[in-house]
Amino acid sequence: MTDTARLSLNLITVDHWSLREAVERCAAAGIEWVAPWRHQYEDAAAAAQIISDAGLRVSSLCRGGFFTAPGADEDNRRAVEEAAALGAPVLVLVCGPPVDRDLAAARATIAAGIERLLPYAAEHGVRLGIEPLHPMMVGERSAIVSLGEALTLARRLGAGVIVDAYHVFWDPELEPLLAGASGLIAGFHVSDWLVPTTDLLAGRGLMGDGIIDLPRIARLVDAAGYDGPIEVEVINPALAAHDDLLAVIVARF
Amino acid sequence: MTDTARLSLNLITVDHWSLREAVERCAAAGIEWVAPWRHQYEDAAAAAQIISDAGLRVSSLCRGGFFTAPGADEDNRRAVEEAAALGAPVLVLVCGPPVDRDLAAARATIAAGIERLLPYAAEHGVRLGIEPLHPMMVGERSAIVSLGEALTLARRLGAGVIVDAYHVFWDPELEPLLAGASGLIAGFHVSDWLVPTTDLLAGRGLMGDGIIDLPRIARLVDAAGYDGPIEVEVINPALAAHDDLLAVIVARF
Numbered sequence: 001m002t003d004t005a006r007l008s009l010n011l012i013t014v015d016h017w018s019l020r021e022a023v024e025r026c027a028a029a030g031i032e033w034v035a036p037w038r039h040q041y042e043d044a045a046a047a048a049q050i051i052s053d054a055g056l057r058v059s060s061l062c063r064g065g066f067f068t069a070p071g072a073d074e075d076n077r078r079a080v081e082e083a084a085a086l087g088a089p090v091l092v093l094v095c096g097p098p099v100d101r102d103l104a105a106a107r108a109t110i111a112a113g114i115e116r117l118l119p120y121a122a123e124h125g126v127r128l129g130i131e132p133l134h135p136m137m138v139g140e141r142s143a144i145v146s147l148g149e150a151l152t153l154a155r156r157l158g159a160g161v162i163v164d165a166y167h168v169f170w171d172p173e174l175e176p177l178l179a180g181a182s183g184l185i186a187g188f189h190v191s192d193w194l195v196p197t198t199d200l201l202a203g204r205g206l207m208g209d210g211i212i213d214l215p216r217i218a219r220l221v222d223a224a225g226y227d228g229p230i231e232v233e234v235i236n237p238a239l240a241a242h243d244d245l246l247a248v249i250v251a252r253f
Numbered sequence: 254m255t256d257t258a259r260l261s262l263n264l265i266t267v268d269h270w271s272l273r274e275a276v277e278r279c280a281a282a283g284i285e286w287v288a289p290w291r292h293q294y295e296d297a298a299a300a301a302q303i304i305s306d307a308g309l310r311v312s313s314l315c316r317g318g319f320f321t322a323p324g325a326d327e328d329n330r331r332a333v334e335e336a337a338a339l340g341a342p343v344l345v346l347v348c349g350p351p352v353d354r355d356l357a358a359a360r361a362t363i364a365a366g367i368e369r370l371l372p373y374a375a376e377h378g379v380r381l382g383i384e385p386l387h388p389m390m391v392g393e394r395s396a397i398v399s400l401g402e403a404l405t406l407a408r409r410l411g412a413g414v415i416v417d418a419y420h421v422f423w424d425p426e427l428e429p430l431l432a433g434a435s436g437l438i439a440g441f442h443v444s445d446w447l448v449p450t451t452d453l454l455a456g457r458g459l460m461g462d463g464i465i466d467l468p469r470i471a472r473l474v475d476a477a478g479y480d481g482p483i484e485v486e487v488i489n490p491a492l493a494a495h496d497d498l499l500a501v502i503v504a505r506f
Binding site: 098134136145146169170171173197200210213 | 356
């Protein structure tokens with residue numbers, strides 16, 4: 001798809017390894033970037049040290065968001081501080097599900113929450129990346145489920161968007177939306193949609209094992225001017241059984 | 254939500270019953286409409302007789318479509334004939350998944366297939382209803398996964414659309430799309446999105462058990478001028494355990 005210098009491993013893909021093990025294995029496999037999740041460390045400064053000791057850089061921190069939950073503002077400020085400590089240029093936002101069937105209210109709460117967080121993120125040199133999730137995740141994870149809505153929010157508030165091929169590939173408006181997304185793309189994630197898909201959260205596939213035309217989406221993202229790291233983010237517990245997972249990921253990339 | 258005179262039972266909801274049993278139970282429960290699936294009868298004329306003998310009418314036939322599969326044209330002409338034999342004013346189209354990762358090609362194949370079928374449907378007095386499915390069904394059932402695309406197709410070709418709340422409720426554009434759908438709505442289906450949802454096909458809930466704001470969507474569909482039957486279509490094998498399923502459906506409706 002592109003030069004492996006842009007390959008970043010989103011560490012949820014190898015959540016069965018410790019942060020130290022994941023980072024050391026990435027370095028050995030020639031992977032130069034990682035994207036940790038907040039549950040994968042206790043202390044962000046110590047995690048930053050582990051990552052830089054291995055000669056790696058951080059492409060993003062997963063995740064802030066869940067603006068519809070109590071205490072979201074405080075938790076999101078901590079997430080921004082951790083992103084800054086890790087040297088992550090981007091904090092990925094998974095925006096949170098609706099409460100009481102009211103999608104419009106959830107979307108307004110999310111917009112207001114992002115707006116409140118933005119100045120704090122800017123002070124810390126961290127960009128906020130609104131990630132639209134697949135519409136099947138609307139009930140449990142995110143009321144923001146289309147790239148169009150994420151881009152509209154990002155434009156209005158001055159944030160970025162995360163384009164995850166798994167979440168947006170189905171969209172008939174993908175091409176015009178990405179054509180208009182110049183300057184707004186804060187991250188690009190890849191994995192594949194398996195047929196059949198039997199698990200709504202953890203049923204993702206390695207690139208090439210499913211039906212997403214990833215080269216096409218990569219071209220559209222490139223054409224929109226995004227030239228940063230590309231995160232491989234495959235949530236599937238079956239990956240833990242792979243003997244040489246990172247070599248496969250590098251090869252598929 | 255509305256007068257039960259408009260309640261139609263989509264018979265996939267009670268696929269554990271024979272057609273005759275389903276129809277007799279509907280009549281006893283005061284349900285005046287049903288929507289059979291093609292696998293639920295061997296002979297459409299005999300099925301029509303069973304339904305009319307019970308004093309019921311047919312709201313639609315499920316389903317034609319799968320335009321990306323071999324032999325689709327012939328099978329769809331048979332589906333049109335069966336719809337006419339059943340007195341179904343509408344044939345619901347589930348359009349079929351992409352082949353070889355190419356969503357754009359699948360969408361073109363689908364449009365061409367509908368266009369070829371339309372004259373035959375018109376001769377038989379059957380309206381074609383394009384049903385956009387939830388985007389999680391793109392890999393196995395339908396490349397048409399947004400109401401916007403279905404409406405654009407319906408407008409261009411002279412077909413109708415089926416608005417199934419389960420498939421479209423997540424869409425941030427739902428309100429403007431329905432506001433512009435006057436004359437295009439050929440059917441309205443209801444069920445609910447459960448939290449959590451653990452099955453991509455058969456994990457639907459009875460109205461009121463999930464997070465869809467059905468009264469809001471019913472108002473939008475009403476405002477677009479649709480005044481035909483409203484099909485309750487709940488695909489969930491757990492429903493077979495309900496003692497008095499039809500009474501519950503009537504009450505929830």
